[in-house]
Amino acid sequence: MNFIEEKIIPAIDRFTNSRYIKILMDAFMGVSALTIGGSFFVLLRSLPLGEWYNQFLMSTGLFDILNFPIMITTELISLYVVAALGYFTAKSFDKNPFSGSIISIGSFLMLIPFSLQSTLVEGETSVTGMVEGVIPVSNLGAQGLFLAMAVGILASRIYVWCLDKNFKIKMPDTVPSNVSGMFETMIPATIVFIIFMGVRSLIAMTGFQTAQNLVYSILQAPLSNVGGGLFGVTVFTFVSVALWCFGIHGSMIAYVGMAPIYMAMINENLAAFAQGVTAPHPEWNLTAFTFLGGAGCTFALNLLMIGAKSQHLKTLGRIALPTSLFNINEPLIFGTPLIMNPLLAVPFILNPMINLYLTFFVNKIGLIAPPTGANIPGQTPVGVIGALTNGSWTGFAWTLVLLVINIAVYYPFFKAFDRKKVLEEE
Numbered sequence: 001m002n003f004i005e006e007k008i009i010p011a012i013d014r015f016t017n018s019r020y021i022k023i024l025m026d027a028f029m030g031v032s033a034l035t036i037g038g039s040f041f042v043l044l045r046s047l048p049l050g051e052w053y054n055q056f057l058m059s060t061g062l063f064d065i066l067n068f069p070i071m072i073t074t075e076l077i078s079l080y081v082v083a084a085l086g087y088f089t090a091k092s093f094d095k096n097p098f099s100g101s102i103i104s105i106g107s108f109l110m111l112i113p114f115s116l117q118s119t120l121v122e123g124e125t126s127v128t129g130m131v132e133g134v135i136p137v138s139n140l141g142a143q144g145l146f147l148a149m150a151v152g153i154l155a156s157r158i159y160v161w162c163l164d165k166n167f168k169i170k171m172p173d174t175v176p177s178n179v180s181g182m183f184e185t186m187i188p189a190t191i192v193f194i195i196f197m198g199v200r201s202l203i204a205m206t207g208f209q210t211a212q213n214l215v216y217s218i219l220q221a222p223l224s225n226v227g228g229g230l231f232g233v234t235v236f237t238f239v240s241v242a243l244w245c246f247g248i249h250g251s252m253i254a255y256v257g258m259a260p261i262y263m264a265m266i267n268e269n270l271a272a273f274a275q276g277v278t279a280p281h282p283e284w285n286l287t288a289f290t291f292l293g294g295a296g297c298t299f300a301l302n303l304l305m306i307g308a309k310s311q312h313l314k315t316l317g318r319i320a321l322p323t324s325l326f327n328i329n330e331p332l333i334f335g336t337p338l339i340m341n342p343l344l345a346v347p348f349i350l351n352p353m354i355n356l357y358l359t360f361f362v363n364k365i366g367l368i369a370p371p372t373g374a375n376i377p378g379q380t381p382v383g384v385i386g387a388l389t390n391g392s393w394t395g396f397a398w399t400l401v402l403l404v405i406n407i408a409v410y411y412p413f414f415k416a417f418d419r420k421k422v423l424e425e426e
Contacts, residue, residue, distance in 0.1 A: 023092055023153065027084035028263065034080055038073030038270060038375070041066045045273075074270040077263065078144035082108040085152025093160040099185045100156035103192050107155035108148060110196040111203075111211040112139050139212045141271060145264050147215040155192050162188035230360060232261055233283045237352050241295050244333060245345045251295055269373035278370060282363060285371035288389040289359040289402055290352050292382055294329030297351035299382050300406035301344070302332060304414045310421035326379045343417050347410045354409065355402050368394035 045057065045066045057063040083101045090100025162168065169183040200211065208214040239254040262284065269279040279285065293299025302324040305317025313336070320331040338344055362368050369392035376388050382403075386395035 019092055020153065023085065023088045024149075026088045027081065027152070030084050030088075031077070031080050031263075034073045034077070038070050041069045045070075070270060070273070074267045075141045077141055077267045078148035079105065079108070079140050081145060081263070082148040082152040085149060086156040089153050089156035090160060093157075093164075095160050095163055096185070099189075100159055103159050103185070103189050104152045104155040106189070107192055107196040108151045110193060111147065111151065111200050113210045113212075139210075141267065143216055143264075144212050145267075147211055150215070151196070155196065158192050158195065159185075159188045162191055167191065229281070230283050232265075233286065233356065234353070236262070237290055237356050238349070240291075241349050241352050244295050245339065245341070245348060266375050269371070270375060273373035279373035282371045282373075283356075283360055285373065285375070285389055286356060286359050286363075287378070288376060288380075288385040288395070289399060290356045291327065292355065292399065292403060292406060293324045294327045295333075295352070296329070296338065296348035297355060297402075297406045297410075298329040298332045298338070298348075299324050299327075300351070300403055301336075301347075301410050301414060302329075303403075304407060304410055305332075308414075308418050308421075310418050310425060312421055312425065313418060325381050327382065327385070328379065341417075343420070344410075344413055347406075347413050351406045351409050354405060358402065358405070359398065362398065368392070368398045 045063065054063075057066070082104050086104025087097040087101035089104075091097035163184065167187050169186060203209070203211050203214055206214070208217065236254045240251045243254075244251075265281040265284040269281055269285060272279050291297060293302060302317055302321055305313045306321070308314045308317060316332070316335045320329070320335065323329070323331055333339060336344070338348060359368075363370055369390040371389050372391045374389065374391075376385050378385075380388060383396045383399045386399040387393060389395055
């Protein structure tokens with residue numbers, strides 16, 4: 001415990017409080033509002049009301065109307081990410097965040113190919129060629145996410161460096177701030193665009209042709225293959241709960257550390273749903289079943305607390321129940337406390353792992369409906385979030401099964417802790 005308190009926790013604190021990690025955290029948290037907004041329309045499209053509902057959507061044209069916001073949020077996610085990262089990078093260095101954002105967007109678009117291979121078919125004749133002046137939408141979606149991260153931070157950071165080195169046009173104090181700000185941005189923006197124009201030209205001479213192909217082939221695809229499947233979700237789940245045991249917001253650390261992979265997998269699932277096909281990475285939508293009541297599956301613990309003999313635990317259980325129902329468990333984590341609690345740490349870590357692998361298994365064998373790909377808000381009530389995740393009543397039923405399992409796992413540890421608390425109270 002001394003080693004953890006003196007070495008591990010300070011190291012994690014330094015990591016989470018470092019400048020660029022905070023920039024990534026702020027940017028991805030801001031962008032997540034868009035994906036959740038798009039998921040609202042996913043829910044409307046996937047309500048489990050039967051075949052008549054699907055036919056109604058198709059016949060009235062609502063299917064295509066509801067599909068448009070999904071495409072706007074998922075197919076352009078890289079553009080939103082680069083704008084957010086440019087904004088928060090400049091803001092972190094006390095520079096104009098709007099300038100940092102638009103310079104980053106311009107730099108990112110500088111690397112985008114403005115041509116698209118297309119095939120024209122007329123009868124039995126087909127002609128394939130390049131259409132100029134068209135941006136391939138795929139480069140603005142999940143496939144361009146890693147490049148967007150690099151460009152968003154780098155372009156804005158170069159802009160900040162130019163200002164720090166006084167590479168700018170300084171206007172008299174009598175000039176309005178909006179006008180002087182425009183002139184100050186001109187030279188840094190020009191320098192940044194020249195750099196990225198040079199990068200575009202150099203990459204075009206290689207076999208990769210575009211920056212998207214280069215980054216995706218060398219970095220994003222290999223990382224997604226390693227961390228994008230069940231292994232990646234396992235790491236994400238374990239880190240989320242294990243760090244909480246030491247008072248560190250493990251969910252946030254896991255999210256930031258795996259944000260590129262997490263966002264890519266979630267957005268590919270949303271894009272697949274928009275096209276009416278099965279989610280390619282369903283395991284990344286299983287958090288609705290993995291964290292019942294929040295990190296550590298504490299909804300089961302909350303239910304046990306209501307029947308506790310300890311007045312402390314009984315009172316806390318009643319007070320925390322409404323928030324636990326909506327997957328907000330900070331009152332339990334800090335009020336029990338679950339932090340530095342070796343007795344309850346075992347079920348706290350074990351339950352999410354059990355839920356993850358059991359849910360993955362029943363999905364594989366078709367016992368419950370697979371996830372639709374919707375990114376459901378985490379504060380949706382327990383049970384309801386499961387039904388919305390796979391668009392079926394089986395999601396709600398499976399939640400109840402997992403809840404019984406979680407209660408059984410927590411029970412012996414909780415009873416021992418309850419006896420301990422009663423002795424303390426006496």
